[in-house]
Amino acid sequence: AQKITQTQPGMFVQEKEAVTLDCTYDTSDPSYGLFWYKQPSSGEMIFLIYQGSYDQQNATEGRYSLNFQKARKSANLVISASQLGDSAMYFCAMREIGSARQLTFGSGTQLTVLP
């Protein structure tokens, strides 16, 4: 079974609007971490935001926020006030304490911000 599912291969958003990228996960470990990374066309993998399974509050980092719904096993990324430079591939990833801490990635969502 897929551990990380990103159901949106591609998304478009108008500049200055907000966009939500979906991510659902599957784990039986009580302790895990959820991550979002941005990969622009240049290829580097840029860490955006992290949510721990025991964190009570949703993580926020500037224009990025993570909508963590533990019971539904979802960890959607919300980007507010989109900018042209946000156009990139976005990966959701999970690390479980029972898997030697390796990251498992979803298939990614290609976000395009329109002027």
Added chain:
Amino acid sequence: AAGVIQSPRHLIKEKRETATLKCYPIPRHDTVYWYQQGPGQDPQFLISFYEKMQSDKGSIPDRFSAQQFSDYHSELNMSSLELGDSALYFCASSEQGANTEAFFGQGTRLTVV
């Protein structure tokens, strides 16, 4: 702040040659991961090290090997290169525990011709 450093950034090799990729983790990070990302694919886990010992192994071919040295830098050795090995290779580092951030280097783009 110091980031994960990978070298070289780009590498072109011929089939059947060998390649060595290097990774210098963020200081005080005790865990190093290697990932392979083919064109249009998500990163696939190859191997990881915790405190210089191999901690987990993913879909790493037998032709590949890796190690972590006393100064915590890691090297991925790839032999008998095949065209299908052409990919972006990432190294990432983190502190111990599932609930800590993992940071990636800028990657090494390997092209096998």
